[in-house]
Amino acid sequence: MNALRKGVQLLGLPVLLIALWWVATVNSDNFFWPPLSEIAGTFRETWFTGRFTADVLPSVGRLLAGYGLALVLGVGLGVAIGSLPVLRAVLEPVLEFFRAIPPPVLVPVLMLFAGIGTTMKILVIVSGCVWPILLNTVEGVRAVDEVLRDTARCYRLGRRARLLRLVLPGASPQICAGARQGLSVGIILMVISEMFAAGNGLGFTVVQFQRTFAVPQMWTGIILLGLIGVLLSLIFRVAEARLLSWRNE
Amino acid sequence: MTLLDVRHLRKVYQGRGRDVEAVRDLTLAVGAGELVCVVGPSGAGKTTLLRCVAGLLEGTSGEVRLDGRPVVGPPPGMAVVFQEYGRSLFPWLTVRQNVELPLKEKGLGKEDRRRLVDEALAAVGLAGDADAHPWQLSGGMQQRVAIARAVAYEPSVMLMDEPFAAVDAQTRADLEDLVRSLWKRLGMTVLFVTHDIDESVYLAERVIVLSNSPTEVLEEVAVDLPATRDQLTTRSLPRFAELRAHVYKLIQQAKNGQRPVA
Structure with missing residues (x-):
């Protein structure tokens, strides 16, 4: 009974939204709003006949590499800055400036230095992810x-x-909060970095579909991105719950 | 033999445009194996004194010596039990890990650590709670863990900063007896800071009464009560009442600004 209620709570709204979408588009002959049945029909064929390894995995790989790097950098620097008031006083104005720059605007610049390959995309992801992690770590360390x-x-x-035993665990709730924000920023930047210049990847493929008027396929790409986001945040939540299990349940 | 020696300690807090002299001139000595209580009116700089003795705070002038060596930072062989038990235990560690952590830093082997932790937890009556997390325990039990951590550390001197100010009266009585019995059994030196007059007389061999801020020692009162004390009989002794009244009077004088005669 309880499990049933939980299931309804969890899946009720998504199921309802899908049903609405389905009904609203069932007789649609608008080229840009194909029936959901058509989108669903092409999903498997679009993504699981080669594109999964050619596009999805490289995208996710770059995301994880960039995110991992941002975690190491953000936590490492954050601990140093949070522990040393002098360092903080010196770096704070510069950090505020860099944080204020929207990362997508760095893409053209980074392309000049790092080309259009994997390195550039990872750098773009790092440049966006690192700020929430860094700033939250600084605050967390200071709040021990x-x-x-x-x-x-x-x-x-x-x-x-x-x-x-003291600084990292003490700051860990704040670090987790920053890491969670960083993850959603990372997914956005993963897609954006592939829209500018890329030869593969999810962002690249969705733009490609749009340009070739493969509209149902384009929609599947967007749905897949959403699903990847949900999956990653689920994994994050499990990791966070384990890391912070010492907090009062 | 003097173990802890505080000489002409003075502490001035530098404020914005206003300096606050918290401690003016404190001189006191604690002998090895002694249990000394420090009482004073609230705001008398008790915590400042304790933090200076612990090496957490640098005095403006004067000096603190432990075992003949000047204290410039937290010295080895000193354990501190803070008032805020809930904030002095590592919430991400279990009870056992909390007690064990300082021993690891001391470089003790696994066997020694295990033995010391088990003994200390048994001594404070928490043998069965080694694997709990601090937040699963009551306030009194948490303070027992902090005491166990101090005891397992095998310090030459244990500092206690109003350790029972935040626990209920019954728990407080139990913990007072615990401190007395640990002190007698282990032969530690204890410097116990409190604002509770009854507590100071019940626990101590000697009570040091502080003046109000800027702090000096107003008087030292020797407590000549029997060595074996218990909450019921000791507290109803006429001598206990006399000592209590005497310390109480001193505190009142301190509050009214009376200073020691030079």
Whole structure:
């Protein structure tokens, strides 16, 4: 009974929306709004006959590489900046400036330096993902409890133990919040980086479909992107729940 | 033998355009194996004193010596139990890991750590809660964990900063007895800061009464109560009442701004 209710809560609205879409377009002869049945019909053929490995996997791979790099950079720099007031005072104005630049505008610039290959796309993803992670880490590190810091000092915890047992776990709720924001930024930038110049990838393929008037296929690409987003955020939630399991349940 | 020696400690907090002299001139000594309580009116700089002794805060002038060596940072062999038990335990570690962490940093082997942690947890009555997380325990139990961590550390001196100010009265009585019994059994040196007059007389061998801020020592009161104390009989002794009244009077004087005669 309880499981049933949960299932309805979870899937009720998506099912309703799909049904609405289905009904609204069932007799559609508008070229740009094909019936959902047609879109669904071409989904398998569009994505699972070669494009999955040719386009989807490279896209997701670049996303994960960029996101991973942003995590390492953001947390690493964030811990350093949050721990050293001098560093923070020096870097803060510069960070504010770079953070304010919308990452898509970097794509043409990065293309000049890094070409149009994988490196450029990963750099674009990093350049957007890193900010929420970095800034949240700085705040998280600064917010580590004073009494806990004193305790660590009194018991003479070394640098390593302070980092691993005090600072990182203490900042982890904030780091997770930043990482979650970073992930959604990353998905956006994954697509954008492929729309400018690319030879494969999800963003590239969707634009390609649109330009060749393969409208149902274009819609499948958008749906697939949505599904990938949902899947990644589910994985993120599981990881977060494990990482923060020490918090009061 | 003097273990902890505070000489002419002075602490001035530099504020914006206004300096606040919290501690003016504090001189006190704690002998090895002694249990000394420090009481004073609220705002008397008790916490400032304790933080200076712990090496968490640098005095403006004067010095603190532990075992003959000047304290410039948290010294080895000193354990601190803070008032805010909920904030001094690592919430991401279990009870056992909390107690064990300082021992790891000391470089003790696995066997030694295990033994010390087990003994300390048994001593505070938490042998069965080693694998719980702090937030699963009541406030009194959390403070027991903090005490176990201090005890397992095998410090030469244990500092306690109003450790029972935030627990309920019954728990407080239990914890007071726990501190007395641990002190007697393990022969530790304890410096216990409190604002509770009864608590100071019940626990201590000697009570140091502070003046109000800027702080000096108003008087030292030797507590000549029997060594074996319990909540019921000790607190109803006429001598307990006398000492309590005496300290109470001193605190009142301190509040009214009386300073020690030079």
